[in-house]
Amino acid sequence: MSTTLKRVHGYLAEFDSVKDLYHAAEHVRDAGYKRWDTHTPFPVHGMDGAMGLSRSKLPWLVFFGGITGTTTAFLLEYITQAVIYRTIVQAKPATIMSLPAWFPVMFELTILFSAFTTLFGLLAIIGLPRWNHPLFTSKRFGKFSDDGLFVCIEARDPKFSQEGTKTFLEGIGAKNIELVEDDI
């Protein structure tokens, strides 16, 4: 038999309806918590505002991804068509003057690079994929992907206290408040 040390991850609290969860999120935001999140089976309309989140920076990444795509396609076409392998087809110039004919490929690579940046940029920003997470130790948490609506306030939040946070969650109408602990 071995004893394992546990580390408190935070409180997981369940709410009955999207409306309750939405208003609870407003309360948690107004109480000044920073390390917390809501977990829902679908994105809740307006929840970013209720949680006080700012807009995603992802579009900027994608913008630069797209520019990289355009540049890559242009260089690929310019270098191959006008420098290292000049082919004259239908009496068209094998110089930069053929630029209009290069647009379709430049367009496609812009989209392709942007799409890859969207996917990998998203994963980088949200820190996925990861194999496990302390929340998955909770038995109830699996419901989040079905119909469970949760708020989780993490222990690393400066305002977190084992008593105070629990009382606070009870005060805003949370059900099934659970202290999630993780094996170290």
Place this chain on the structure above:
Amino acid sequence: MAATDTASAHAASSTPVVLEREPLVLNNRPFSWISNRICGIIENKQPFLWWILFVPSVILTGIMAFCFVYLISTGVGVWGQKQPVDWAWDITNFVFWIGIGHAGTLISAVLFLTRQKWRTSVNRAAEAMTLFAVMCAGLFPAFHVGRVWMVWFLAPIPNANAIWQNFKSPLLWDVFAVSTYFTVSVIFWYLGLVPDLATLRDRCKPGLKKALYGLFALGWRGANRHWSHYETAYMLLAALSTPLVLSVHSVVSFDFATSIVPGWHTTIFPPYFVAGAIFGGFAMVLTLMIPARAIYGLHDLITPKHIDNMAKIILLTGTIVGYAYSMEFFMAYYGANPFELQTFKLRALYGPSTFYYIMMFSCNVFAPQVFWFRKLRTHLPTVMVVCMCVNAGMWFERYVIIVTTLERHLVPGAWRVFHPTWVDVTTFVGTFGFFMMNFLLFLRFLPVIAIAEVKGVTPQADPHHGDSHDHGIQEDDVMGYEPASCTAPKGAAVTA
């Protein structure tokens, strides 16, 4: 009663009246019902009909594989094309399948950007269909090159002969367009699947299945800090896919339009091809979804409203296609180019393949006209018959464009009527098996309806559901016509 009150109240304040919207999920189903019903398709034993469809599909896929092996070992001459008909069934099939592959991304992207929430019930299946259709499409040009093992020459990578591609060629544009389209469609489809894979993961007992679903769910835990970025990413992909989907079939049409062959050399081709692709794609979505809905009992999720909407799109795009056919003919006359006019006369009036033209016109232009009537738009047997007509009609359209043009080239001495060989026919039929096999496997292992998205359009998913009116979230998207009674969320400091 309540509706009358609302109406008079609105009339007084001169605000347009908001009509009650049809619900997107019928019978007020709870979230768990949605998960159970959709995951149930995967978790329960497949109905006998699934096997009845699956076994022949696998056999047809085998036949297709055999045909390709025969082609590789014998030569591309086992297909029926001979000078001057160098492009025949193979390119017809390529354009046909690519066209079908357009509805998926259109439903996902364009309908997403235009806030058409009804798309949620059909977008997943349509996206999957896109991928499988593009896979079928890709086979034909790859084998048409003759030496399929040299097909990597299409990719711009250094090779021993120091040869580079000709980037001025629309055929190379096509390679880039189709491969980009496939890749972006996979990314879009997969990103949409991630939350649903998490649902499947959380429902599975520990084991291989759970591990696999878990692996592909990437550790998704529905956190709003994730949803926030996820929704941005989804919107970005939609915004990227919209011009992409329009570009792909435009580029396919450049294969023809940039040539100087009479009958191909027309500027109307890009929009005409795109409209045709959307048209054919929606017909295929309905062809697949109406039976799937009946087999798996998805009537509350794919409602008559969905079918009605798709029928309307088919009617609209079918009419655009009809306009394009007519305009093409008119321009042949008005352009006063005798070769162009003669090509069209031979196509439609007295050429060897007039039958195909008549089939094309009646299937694509006349058949969808029944959708002017609401009763017929929701009468499933009629919808199925029309969709079958459209599926066939779109194949005829590509055949008409490609083969009837080449059969009657500029010099009468080079005229030849095309006859398909048994390899042409079996390869094409085989791709249907390949397509169906993939689609059935998709039904078996992945959620056919986007679970998270459908939950998001139910009334109870609206955080203001029942606040001051009881219409639910669907009223929010009546652009600019929000009722005066609709209050802003309390304290919702929406940060920019």
